Amino acid sequence: MYEEKSLTLKEAQKLLDASWHCSNAELASSLQNWIIELLQPLASNGVAEAQYIITSLEDSEEPNEEEFVRRYTERLQEGAEAEIPEAIFYLAHSYWENGNYEKSAPLYQKAAAAGHAYSKWCYGLDLISGRGVNQDGSAGLKLIEEAAKLKFEAAIQFMSDAFALGKYGFPKDESAAAIWQRELSSGDLIGL
Numbered sequence: 304m305y306e307e308k309s310l311t312l313k314e315a316q317k318l319l320d321a322s323w324h325c326s327n328a329e330l331a332s333s334l335q336n337w338i339i340e341l342l343q344p345l346a347s348n349g350v351a352e353a354q355y356i357i358t359s360l361e362d363s364e365e366p367n368e369e370e371f372v373r374r375y376t377e378r379l380q381e382g383a384e385a386e387i388p389e390a391i392f393y394l395a396h397s398y399w400e401n402g403n404y405e406k407s408a409p410l411y412q413k414a415a416a417a418g419h420a421y422s423k424w425c426y427g428l429d430l431i432s433g434r435g436v437n438q439d440g441s442a443g444l445k446l447i448e449e450a451a452k453l454k455f456e457a458a459i460q461f462m463s464d465a466f467a468l469g470k471y472g473f474p475k476d477e478s479a480a481a482i483w484q485r486e487l488s489s490g491d492l493i494g495l
Contacts, residue, residue: 312352315342316389319356335360351385383410388419395422404435412436415446420453420493427458431471444471451483456492459483 315338322334339360345353359378379397382390395410408429414422423446429436430443450458462473463483469475486492 311341311345312350315353315356319360351382352387352389355382355385355387355390386417388414388417388422391417392419392422392425395425399425404429406435408435418453420450420455420458423447423450423453424455424458440471444473451486454486454489454492456487456494459486459492463487 318334318338318341322331322338339357342353342357346357355378358381376394376397379390379394383394391410391414395407395414398404398410399407408426411422411426411429415426427443427446427450428434430439430446432438432443447458447461451462460483463480463486465471465473466476466483467480473479
């Protein structure tokens with residue numbers, strides 16, 4: 304059952320990503336309806352991730368920008384309270400985009416601890432730079448390497464460059480750089 308739930312959530316996320324990149328509004332709406340139909344059984348069984356995604360898609364009216372931002376932030380906070388890593392990440396990212404690094408860093412940390420690859424990348428960069436947290440370069444590099452191992456594209460490029468140039472405490476190692484560089488041709492990367 305757990306594996307089926309996980310696969311359904313992954314499929315829904317891929318459909319959601321496709322709907323966001325769809326230039327045809329009718330097709331995007333059709334994809335979103337398909338997502339709701341796909342997730343409804345999980346949501347009915349109390350799966351918080353499914354409930355979170357469905358509620359974010361169910362608005363039929365087009366709000367003004369201020370109302371949209373309010374609803375979006377409210378949903379992110381609800382999702383973060385339900386311990387949904389994606390929601391925690393997006394809430395952190397909204398704080399980061401507004402320059403509130405003291406609020407974003409602990410949320411990135413929380414999502415990173417839950418295994419969210421993009422959050423590992425962001426929190427790793429925060430630790431390296433000391434942005435919003437006490438600077439800890441070695442912990443930051445460890446998180447970036449973990450993100451790379453989870454197939455996060457920017458982290459893989461970072462690791463390749465670090466070995467190619469011998470930066471950030473990594474030895475100059477063309478072989479290690481090439482291994483990381485080959486990972487960039489993998490078809491299952493997580494992008495920005």
